[in-house]
Amino acid sequence: MSAAYATGLPAVIRGEEAFQAARRQKRQQALLGGAILLACLLVAAWVSEAYPATLWAGLPRIGEYFAKILPDLRWASLFAGAETEGSIAFWLYRLPEWSLLILETANMAALATLMGSAAALLLAFPAARNITPSPLAYHLARRSLEAMRTVPEIVYALIFVWAFGIGPLAGILAIAVHSAGANGKLFAEAIENADLKSWEGVASAGGSWAHGCRFAVLPQVLPNIISYLLLRFEVNIRSASVIGFVGAGGIGEELYKVISFNYYEEISAIVLLIVLTVSCVDLISERLRHAAIGRLETAR
Template sequence: MSEGAAYATGLPAVIRGEEAFLAARRERRVQALLGLVVLIACLATAGWVSEVHPATLWAGLPRIGEYFARILPDLRWDALLANAETEGSLAFWMYRLPEWAWLILETANMAALATLMGSVFALVFAFPAARNVAPSGLVYHATRRFLEALRTVPEIVYALIFVWAFGIGPLAGILAIALHSAGANGKLFAEAIENADLRPWEAVRAAGGSWAMGCRYAILPQVLPNILSYVLLRFEVNIRSASVIGFVGAGGVGEELYKVISFNYYEEISAIVLLIILTVSCVDLLSERLRHAAIGRLEAAR
């Protein structure tokens, strides 16, 4: 066959291939357009059911700005560093700093203890909740559903229950955050275990090791860096949660924040919020350093 004949024979195939490509692209575009229309319709329906109206949002925006303007402190440059009895000074704005600092320390302790309790509980249930090492399908599904139930209930609902049971105080907050952390970390731990290499597991089991020994010596060393990272990340999240559940009497700085909001002590609101933001930022930075340092040491040991 001559070169011209070969070219003429291959040309229709190229044209058909290009037409098929263009047809597939048109089909994808139509599907994307239909998906966008469905998404917009779902969002509009959700907004209508939830009574989220653009006019209401537009009318409320100036009030948000007005509220933030009220909580800003009235600081003056000429009195900025004066004593606590001088209006316009930082000391006057933070006149209850020792009391607030103690409450923030209590909040951090609540978050730390709750994170520790919840993570230990999550680690125990993570292995039967991992599909690759679960003793049976029944145990796997039952444990998964149990962890789902724990993390589905918000911390503030748990806090309301425990406040009713144990009374107002940090204990209710610690238990509430611990239960929710157990459900959340249990899922993350189980997914990390499912991504582990099973060859060490098979070796331990083939050598006569029990299921618990396989989890301890074959799987845990592999996933320990990820677990530590998730624990520290959860501690950061729990600092914020501990600041909120105080609104229902579960201890910490959130209880004080609820009081000043209820009585419209505007400048105290901004002072407490600023202290919470600074605390969370410091905890985030410290946790990030600890996480990288610990993961680096564990990886080097492996």
């Protein structure tokens, strides 16, 4: 055995021992973290009364409810008229009325998305740390966005229903305020990741802060903004279907009525229409998003 090999062997052993010690320490930390997390989950379940026995007792009732809302379709009369029980037409006898409500829901979501995203874009520039005009403007914009997105849409809907009365206007305003807060954060983060070389070029040419936002930053982040806007539209379709429960317009009002009166088959029909609408909007928005982003990237 050479002297160099004999000298290096203890160093290798010490390195292996150090590696094993660090590995044991990481395992102990992981076990401790898992134990703390489990304890927190158990305490949260106890505080919220989410007892396993209660969950186990309620699961069959969920199955019973879904069994009730399933339509009573019969093969012999499946394609018969709306007067024949067991037919699809009988199940969807109010389809024209519901289609108008679905269209109203989509219009609410579209208008609210545009209004909220416009406000979000205005607040996103001062809320971006790298280009904000002052620390005061940064904190005011950030805190405003946080306040708008913290409150759920249904709470805003209750407030606006009280202020403006029952109808789509309350729903549009509720979704718009929440969308402004949610999209404002995403827009600001996209701006913070922008390259500021063009910003410096606009400033050196004598441009103002607004000129820098318009001509240096906005062209860079526009693909992300369009992507976030279309994604928010998909989310707002779902939100518009829910806030109707408090009288804020859309298909949600009708869904709340049929649930309240236990019109079980109508519940499943409306839910199916909502699912189909959201799926179609998701597919269309995805294609529009990819097409818009592709054109903008090509133009750049």
